[in-house]
Amino acid sequence: xxxxxxxxxxxxxxxxxQPIGHDVQVFDELASTSDHVKDLGLAGFPHGLVxxxxxxxxxxxxxxxxWQSEPYExxxxxxxxxxxxxxEFWPRLTGIAALALCRTIESTTPLKPLIKWPNDVFVDGKKxxxxxxxxxxxxxxxxxxxxxxLNINRSSFPEELTPIATSLRLSLGPSQPQPRERIAIxxxxxxxxxxxxxxxxxxxIIQGIRExxxxxxxxxxxxxxxxxxxxxxxxxxxxxxxIVAPASGPTFTLTxxxxxxxx
Numbered sequence: 001x002x003x004x005x006x007x008x009x010x011x012x013x014x015x016x017x018q019p020i021g022h023d024v025q026v027f028d029e030l031a032s033t034s035d036h037v038k039d040l041g042l043a044g045f046p047h048g049l050v051x052x053x054x055x056x057x058x059x060x061x062x063x064x065x066x067w068q069s070e071p072y073e074x075x076x077x078x079x080x081x082x083x084x085x086x087x088e089f090w091p092r093l094t095g096i097a098a099l100a101l102c103r104t105i106e107s108t109t110p111l112k113p114l115i116k117w118p119n120d121v122f123v124d125g126k127k128x129x130x131x132x133x134x135x136x137x138x139x140x141x142x143x144x145x146x147x148x149x150l151n152i153n154r155s156s157f158p159e160e161l162t163p164i165a166t167s168l169r170l171s172l173g174p175s176q177p178q179p180r181e182r183i184a185i186x187x188x189x190x191x192x193x194x195x196x197x198x199x200x201x202x203x204x205i206i207q208g209i210r211e212x213x214x215x216x217x218x219x220x221x222x223x224x225x226x227x228x229x230x231x232x233x234x235x236x237x238x239x240x241x242x243i244v245a246p247a248s249g250p251t252f253t254l255t256x257x258x259x260x261x262x263x
Contacts, residue, residue, distance in 0.1 A: 034080035100190035126166035222257035
């Protein structure tokens with residue numbers, strides 16, 4: 001495929017005056033965009049800086065899973081955030097990012113993405129995007145790094161990932177490469193539209209997530225600490241936590257979990 005490089009200038013121009021994306025860095029290669037943004041956060045860089053890498057050599061998701069891609073195919077970015085809201089609301093960022101990803105895909109393609117709680121976006125039953133939100137402390141106070149990987153134009157995956165991963169292009173048809181830069185700009189604009197609901201009127205975010213939930217109504221299994229839980233996912237509460245009804249006994253609420261599977 002012909003290289004489709006991102007333009008730092010065009011992205012920053014499109015986001016001029018916006019809280020997120022007014023300052024953009026694009027690298028041909030980084031070990032990890034999130035590690036790079038963490039270093040910039042520790043050095044005092046301001047809220048809203050966005051770093052893209054055309055290729056990552058040590059990109060990571062939750063549980064230190066690797067997120068790899070060929071150059072110029074997908075979107076790998078991390079954002080430096082210094083929220084002025086109370087720390088208790090900071091975990092809401094993952095849901096905000098998931099909804100922003102869904103709205104981006106909906107506005108740029110005919111696809112119908114769904115959110116697999118807590119931090120993945122799926123298309124046609126396969127993972128198309130992942131989110132990793134981390135909090136750090138610096139001399140300037142705490143800050144967040146929001147890492148996002150979105151498979152856009154990848155045409156194949158390793159054999160072990162083929163049954164569970166996809167890209168926008170694969171879901172739409174291999175003859176339909178997608179405009180990465182336009183999708184990147186749309187994503188940042190969506191984040192700017194949704195982050196004002198981070199603390200106040202957060203029900204707007206939760207309702208959007210509920211409407212796109214992959215798990216609600218399904219039987220699930222999830223790893224929690226050193227044991228596995230199971231039951232039917234029946235709802236999301238007002239914080240976006242997953243409410244599960246086991247086969248017997250009272251319902252319980254998951255604030256986080258690993259290896260969530262469904263049937």
